[in-house]
Amino acid sequence: MLNFEFQLPTRMIYGKEKHKEIGQILKPLASKILLHYGSNSIKKSGVYDEIIASLEENDIKFVELGGVMPNPRLTKVYEGIELCKKENIELVLAVGGGSVIDSSKAIAMGAYYEGDIWEVFEQGKAIEKALPVVTVLTIPASGSESSRGSLIRNEEKNKKLGYINSMLRPQISIINPELFFTLPKNQVANGVSDMMSHIFERYFTNTEHTDVVDGLCEATLKAIMKNGLIVYNDNCNLDAWFELGLGGTLAHNNMLGIGRQQDWACHDIEQELSGIYDLPHGAALAAITPSWMEYVYKDNINMFVQFAVNVMGVEGGYRDPEYIIKEGISRLRDFYNKLNLPSNLTELGVKNDSNLELVANMARGVGSLKKLDEKDVLEILKMSIGN
Numbered sequence: 001m002l003n004f005e006f007q008l009p010t011r012m013i014y015g016k017e018k019h020k021e022i023g024q025i026l027k028p029l030a031s032k033i034l035l036h037y038g039s040n041s042i043k044k045s046g047v048y049d050e051i052i053a054s055l056e057e058n059d060i061k062f063v064e065l066g067g068v069m070p071n072p073r074l075t076k077v078y079e080g081i082e083l084c085k086k087e088n089i090e091l092v093l094a095v096g097g098g099s100v101i102d103s104s105k106a107i108a109m110g111a112y113y114e115g116d117i118w119e120v121f122e123q124g125k126a127i128e129k130a131l132p133v134v135t136v137l138t139i140p141a142s143g144s145e146s147s148r149g150s151l152i153r154n155e156e157k158n159k160k161l162g163y164i165n166s167m168l169r170p171q172i173s174i175i176n177p178e179l180f181f182t183l184p185k186n187q188v189a190n191g192v193s194d195m196m197s198h199i200f201e202r203y204f205t206n207t208e209h210t211d212v213v214d215g216l217c218e219a220t221l222k223a224i225m226k227n228g229l230i231v232y233n234d235n236c237n238l239d240a241w242f243e244l245g246l247g248g249t250l251a252h253n254n255m256l257g258i259g260r261q262q263d264w265a266c267h268d269i270e271q272e273l274s275g276i277y278d279l280p281h282g283a284a285l286a287a288i289t290p291s292w293m294e295y296v297y298k299d300n301i302n303m304f305v306q307f308a309v310n311v312m313g314v315e316g317g318y319r320d321p322e323y324i325i326k327e328g329i330s331r332l333r334d335f336y337n338k339l340n341l342p343s344n345l346t347e348l349g350v351k352n353d354s355n356l357e358l359v360a361n362m363a364r365g366v367g368s369l370k371k372l373d374e375k376d377v378l379e380i381l382k383m384s385i386g387n
Helices: 018-026 041-045 047-057 074-087 098-110 117-123 185-203 211-233 238-252 265-277 281-299 301-310 321-338 354-363 374-385
Strands: 011-014 032-037 061-065 091-096 133-137 149-154 159-164 172-175
Touching: 011 018, 011 238, 018 047, 018 091, 018 133, 018 172, 032 047, 032 074, 032 098, 041 047, 047 091, 061 074, 074 098, 074 117, 074 149, 091 098, 098 117, 098 133, 098 149, 117 149, 117 159, 149 265, 159 265, 172 238, 185 211, 185 238, 185 265, 185 281, 211 238, 211 301, 211 321, 265 281, 265 354, 265 374, 281 301, 281 321, 281 374, 301 321, 354 374
Parallel strands: 011 172, 032 061, 032 091, 091 133, 133 172
Antiparallel strands: 149 159
16 A cells, blocks of 8 residues: 545535525635536526525625536636636535536636636646635536546637646535436436546556455445446435435545555546547446456456456456456446446447547556556557447
8 A cells, every 4th residue: 555645624514405504504604606507407406596595595695607518618617717806706606516516616716816727727737726615516426526626628629638736625515415316317327437437547556455445445336336226217216316425425535546556547538538529428438448447457457356356246266367357347338238328439429530549649648557658548449439
């Protein structure tokens, strides 16, 4: 196990109807906020009215900015930054899923940044200050409600970049599983895939003697898979949504990544691919991940046998690790199929053309379990395209 430090300052509030207390929760923190959200779904569901009522009851002034799209756009971030500076905003309240929260984080740091916020993402520049961010989660998937990262798409440059800084970690996040009841099946499936991938990126490692965190990863993966199938078929199962809400948070607050070298190849490849194709994140990860596993498993056979046995429940003789591993990957594909996730990138409109070479060039050098060069990435992409 590697040396590590771990701190999670986000106050996590889980429970039914907890979003209705948002005004009371925010009152000690700010008197004027930016209310940031995505589509009109929160208005149709009544969540918007409930949050507005709570803000008004507690004399909290607010400015609204809706319209966040999946793979959140830089143009919307610019709009939010301008509003924050003009209106003297003290806090950003994100009501939504990962895209809304990531957009809120970028706005929060841009409110104090004097230059173009994109150069922070592009050049990895340090920030000195950011507005506090509070979230009301409506889609459990990204784990952004307690992570320190933000991922933004520059639509003009067809580029999607991430930025990590502890100042971006939300101060408070409210998770009410009742808000997940209206999610369509494709968002449920994409969310489950994203959660699982966040764990895979940490779980598959060359670091040895990580028994405790290995066990946590495996248990969380199995819980996400079990409850993911439940809510996919029964969208109003409160207990299963509670499990998924917690699973998504644990998957990406880095508790499952402590003391170990992490990989992140699949996310890095998908990030470059989505910069061009604007793909649904979880769906693309489901298409890429099994191909990545098939390509790299020989670099750490023991790790992949452990996954197949402890997570996917494969039984067999240990003299035949190839069978165990391939059966484990096959069962992962079967699980994705049960959620109607794409089995290849072709289903998402990705073609075997020059764009793949461009993505492979931009993503070269990713990964740690196996360091992938340009040819490696291109081969994984071609495997992910399918026949």
